[in-house]
Amino acid sequence: MMKPFTLLYFLIATLLYLIALPFLLLLSFKTKYRESLPARFFLKENPRFKKKDIWFHVCSLGEARALKPVLEKLQEREISISTITHTGHAEALKYEAEVRYLPFESLLPFWVGKHKMLVVLEAEFWYLLFAVARAKGAKVVLLNARMTERSFPKYRKLDWFYRRLFARTDKIFCQSEADKKRFELLGARNIEVVGNIKLAQKITATKRYEKPSSEIIVAASTHEGEERAIVEAYLNYSEEHRSKLIVVPRHPERFERVYGLLLAMKKDDQTLSRWSEKEDFEADIILVDAMGELNNVYAISDVAVLGGAFRADVGGHNPLEPARFGCKIITGKHAFMQQELFKYVHNVQEVEPTEILKALHKARSMDASFMDEKIDLESIINYLNQ
Structure with missing residues (x-):
């Protein structure tokens, strides 16, 4: 009753x-x-x-x-x-x-x-x-x-x-x-x-890929509207620095839309590939349209632009994974759902979408992000x- x-x-x-x-x-x-x-x-x-x-x-x-x-x-x-x-x-x-x-x-x-x-x-x-x-x-x-x-x-x-x-x-x-x-x-x-x-998780890569010789920037767990800001920053950044951009959207139902955006935004002399058709990092811009690859991409990346925090309605995503692989982390100012995790991660740049280009330049002189572990399991x- x-x-x-x-x-x-x-x-x-x-x-x-x-x-x-x-x-x-x-x-x-x-x-x-x-x-x-x-x-x-x-x-x-x-x-x-x-x-x-x-x-x-x-x-x-x-x-x-x-x-x-x-x-x-x-x-x-x-x-x-x-x-x-x-x-x-x-x-x-x-x-x-x-x-x-x-x-x-x-x-x-x-x-x-x-x-x-x-x-x-x-x-x-x-x-x-x-x-x-x-x-x-x-x-x-x-x-x-x-x-x-x-x-x-x-x-x-x-x-x-x-x-x-x-x-x-x-x-x-x-x-x-x-x-x-x-x-x-x-x-x-x-x-x-x-x-x-989440601090007790064993963060590992499931596959080992050979790191390209150029700088690798990963746009990780991105949401609607975030890819455009990141790609615009990358296009300007790549004019001065030899680099590749790997885009890993958060939701698989957005893969086609994001591919269309990348195709429309890339410069004429830049190459674009999608992971489902070609599993390599030869292109200048790569769309990873597959699940379960993000940690593997972090393992070969230099900079992670972590999505979910450049919008006010998502709350950010887990910074522990890119930190574990020694990426320099750039994220937005709306990571309110991940506040506790960000306390354990150091050397993170939190910026507005318009400041991503500046953050990419600054990352060149910064040490990689790293994390502390405190959990009473x-x-x-x-x-x-x-």
């Missing part, structure tokens, strides 16, 4: 679900959502978990990868993993675990089974997920929990709601002291600062093994 607030929340979620059904049906025909939407909103080929031990919930690719050092120390346990995105789902399938898409909230009371523990990564604060899992006997743990300075005012406006949500958590492992204070202000308790588990594993 649901408590009054939980019942009201469930009814509202169900109403929203019914209103959104026509739009969901249309979106499910798009390649990007063809697998995830039917699974999440219609439970197509998405049965409840059979295993009843530890259930991890992650959103997307980055969080799924971050699980690896934790799961390596839980090999005796039965692991289940739920995800939101297609890329996160594909990454989770690499583990010895049951993997599912997390259904929409109004479906959770009928889908969630009994588990010993639900471990939710970062900021996946789904009220019915917490309430239903706990009602069915699971401890609810937040791992790598974060609440950015930018997002905190929005949480404070819904203080009454998040107090109810965090009352349904048994333990919070957060990234920083600042995160801990923000959670406490929203009524959360039993909080421990352990650092960011042992405390996490001890708790999960209780």
